[in-house]
Amino acid sequence: MLRVALGPLAPVAVPASPAAPVFAVESCDLNGEHVNPNNGNTTAGKTGLMRCRDGDGGRLLREQELKGGVFVGVVRYYGRDGALEREYSVNERGNRDGLWRECERGELVSEQHWFLNGQPRDRTDYASVDGKLRAEIVYDDRGRPTDERELDASGKVVRDAEFSEDGSRKAFGT
Numbered sequence: 001m002l003r004v005a006l007g008p009l010a011p012v013a014v015p016a017s018p019a020a021p022v023f024a025v026e027s028c029d030l031n032g033e034h035v036n037p038n039n040g041n042t043t044a045g046k047t048g049l050m051r052c053r054d055g056d057g058g059r060l061l062r063e064q065e066l067k068g069g070v071f072v073g074v075v076r077y078y079g080r081d082g083a084l085e086r087e088y089s090v091n092e093r094g095n096r097d098g099l100w101r102e103c104e105r106g107e108l109v110s111e112q113h114w115f116l117n118g119q120p121r122d123r124t125d126y127a128s129v130d131g132k133l134r135a136e137i138v139y140d141d142r143g144r145p146t147d148e149r150e151l152d153a154s155g156k157v158v159r160d161a162e163f164s165e166d167g168s169r170k171a172f173g174t
Contacts, residue, residue, distance in 0.1 A: 028052040119143030
């Protein structure tokens with residue numbers, strides 16, 4: 001039962017809803033010291049790997065690197081089972097910079113991207129759970145897609161597409 005005060009009236013008992021979701025509070029620490037990532041005063045000037053857990057001492061939710069009080073470097077998110085789900089890096093502007101990986105079961109990469117200051121670069125790979133390449137997108141120097149390819153389970157190309165300067169796509173089936 002929750003007790004709710006209604007202004008000058010006496011508190012009224014209100015039953016807690018069993019269907020209402022309950023969310024744990026994220027608790028973060030940096031070098032063994034509690035920090036609040038939403039309050040710059042607690043992270044100012046600090047360097048290290050901040051670890052955030054589900055409540056005090058709960059499962060690891062994420063890790064994020066700080067350098068001189070600024071979130072720069074690696075960022076990792078973990079699933080309910082504790083396995084790595086996503087890993088990437090950010091630059092001093094907060095933009096994704098470098099390798100971005102999406103994982104399944106904590107080890108097999110399902111998506112892999114390269115970023116430069118928030119723009120996709122080089123190529124993006126998509127793999128199936130068994131780790132085989134299933135699709136890829138190639139980018140130009142300005143982060144625009146130029147080619148896209150889809151492969152079947154045996155590795156044979158089933159769809160191939162080219163992108164024009166105006167962003168239109170010309171697809172080729174096999």
